[in-house]
Amino acid sequence: MKQSLIIILLFPFLVFGQKFTSETSYIRFYSSAPIEDIEAINETAKSVIDLENGQFVFAVQIEDFQFDKSLMQEHFNENYLESDKYPKSTFKGKIVDWENKEGKQEVEVKGELSIHGVSKKVTLTGSIDVAASLVKIESVFTVKLEDYKVKIPKAVFYNIAEEVEVTVKFDYKPYLN
Amino acid sequence: MLKNITLLCFSLLCTLPLVAQDDLMSILEDSNDDSETREVTATFKSTRLVNGHTTEMRPSGVLEFIISHRFGRLNEGVGQLFGLDDSQVRIALEYGIWDKLNVGFGRSSVGKILDGFLKYQVLRQTKSGKMVPISLTAFTSVAVATGPGAFLESSIDNKFSQRLSYSYQLLAARKMNSNLSLQVMPTMIHRNYVFTAEDPNDVFALGFGGRYKLTNRLTLNAEYYHQLAEHSDEYYNSFSIGFDIETGGHVFQLHLTNSRSMIEKGFVAETSGRWSDGAIHYGFNISRVFNLKAKK
Numbered sequence: 001m002k003q004s005l006i007i008i009l010l011f012p013f014l015v016f017g018q019k020f021t022s023e024t025s026y027i028r029f030y031s032s033a034p035i036e037d038i039e040a041i042n043e044t045a046k047s048v049i050d051l052e053n054g055q056f057v058f059a060v061q062i063e064d065f066q067f068d069k070s071l072m073q074e075h076f077n078e079n080y081l082e083s084d085k086y087p088k089s090t091f092k093g094k095i096v097d098w099e100n101k102e103g104k105q106e107v108e109v110k111g112e113l114s115i116h117g118v119s120k121k122v123t124l125t126g127s128i129d130v131a132a133s134l135v136k137i138e139s140v141f142t143v144k145l146e147d148y149k150v151k152i153p154k155a156v157f158y159n160i161a162e163e164v165e166v167t168v169k170f171d172y173k174p175y176l177n
Numbered sequence: 178m179l180k181n182i183t184l185l186c187f188s189l190l191c192t193l194p195l196v197a198q199d200d201l202m203s204i205l206e207d208s209n210d211d212s213e214t215r216e217v218t219a220t221f222k223s224t225r226l227v228n229g230h231t232t233e234m235r236p237s238g239v240l241e242f243i244i245s246h247r248f249g250r251l252n253e254g255v256g257q258l259f260g261l262d263d264s265q266v267r268i269a270l271e272y273g274i275w276d277k278l279n280v281g282f283g284r285s286s287v288g289k290i291l292d293g294f295l296k297y298q299v300l301r302q303t304k305s306g307k308m309v310p311i312s313l314t315a316f317t318s319v320a321v322a323t324g325p326g327a328f329l330e331s332s333i334d335n336k337f338s339q340r341l342s343y344s345y346q347l348l349a350a351r352k353m354n355s356n357l358s359l360q361v362m363p364t365m366i367h368r369n370y371v372f373t374a375e376d377p378n379d380v381f382a383l384g385f386g387g388r389y390k391l392t393n394r395l396t397l398n399a400e401y402y403h404q405l406a407e408h409s410d411e412y413y414n415s416f417s418i419g420f421d422i423e424t425g426g427h428v429f430q431l432h433l434t435n436s437r438s439m440i441e442k443g444f445v446a447e448t449s450g451r452w453s454d455g456a457i458h459y460g461f462n463i464s465r466v467f468n469l470k471a472k473k
Contacts, residue, residue: 021204078393
């Protein structure tokens with residue numbers, strides 16, 4: 001009875017929507033290795049966040065990662081991430097102990113990160129900044145390439161780090177049906 | 178009112194967390210614009226199939242250094258180390274002026290031939306949005322034989338105009354799937370001067386080629402140029418087969434071919450050996466790219 005009361009109380013939020021969709025996005029991956037630092041930036045990623053329950057998803061088109069060196073970009077798609085086969089990378093998760101309030105707070109997000117066709121349970125840390133009609137999210141985490149079956153041959157001339165650093169930033173606006 | 182009730186029911190369903198996440202995912206998918214035009218990339222690993230060009234372009238600001246060797250005939254035996262003692266070389270620098278316009282210069286050791294080319298991308302195959310079924314590249318080159326050895330009679334002082342030849346090609350390629358790419362190459366060669374009366378000044382040929390990806394970094398390539406017009410009995414059609422091995426910044430192309438020349442005029446119109454006679458040459462191209470200007 002109590003539960004259903006809570007659900008009923010939540011109705012207004014759900015009906016009017018606490019969902020926000022991303023307006024701008026920035027995803028950067030950075031690999032630091034002795035021979036060469038490699039960086040790629042993707043600004044076409046999309047994300048949705050639901051402030052009502054702290055659920056958070058994003059999807060990245062692998063092809064849209066822009067490298068300084070075009071050949072490297074080609075190899076990234078062709079040889080490492082195999083974007084023909086696995087065009088997208090996604091994350092879906094939920095903020096731990098989510099408290100829907102205005103202002104900036106540090107949060108943990110538990111969820112499933114899928115890269116190169118492999119899904120892994122991960123916990124990301126980052127910050128969320130909530131204002132009336134604007135939400136910002138920022139997170140930096142590391143991805144171990146081996147976990148996602150991204151193979152790096154021993155003989156490659158530019159060294160690629162086994163772990164890459166991923167930075168994710170989204171700015172959101174309220175979602176209108 | 179009825180609408181409100183439906184909404185209420187819908188939101189009730191959404192309270193299940195799992196369902197809700199998928200719901201968020203579906204919002205994401207709805208917002209994805211599939212009508213966006215996406216171009217096909219990496220139809221070939223290199224700007225060369227074996228001897229001839231592919232539709233691949235070097236992007237703006239990328240300089241490529243290519244060093245190619247064609248050795249003597251395999252059937253020369255162990256005394257000549259199966260042709261390896263007798264190598265011919267072409268050294269070339271090629272550059273992306275724009276993404277759609279490439280320029281290149283090369284020098285071949287035989288005949289001391291200098292060549293220069295322009296390559297322009299007319300169409301690029303797409304995989305979504307506005308459909309373009311093929312990539313189409315126009316290619317033209319001019320070659321100057323600068324050495325006395327380029328002519329039958331080296332004592333005669335040939336005029337400059339006699340030393341020139343031109344090539345025109347249309348390269349049409351389609352990446353059929355991520356492994357298989359095919360290319361057709363209608364070609365015309367014009368030589369200002371030919372050695373014998375049987376040799377036409379203009380040679381028309383139709384080339385066919387393709388690549389098959391064996392692994393992510395290894396492809397099998399084949400290339401054939403069929404001459405369409407009458408030509409002297411000394412010259413044959415060019416057929417080559419080889420592998421591309423890609424290792425980061427380099428592409429190694431190793432091949433077997435009956436053509437020794439590494440420029441269009443030579444391998445399309447003046448291939449002097451036949452596979453069936455054992456006139457098979459081992460050869461390789463090694464390419465290294467340099468980024469001269471940062472993207473952005």
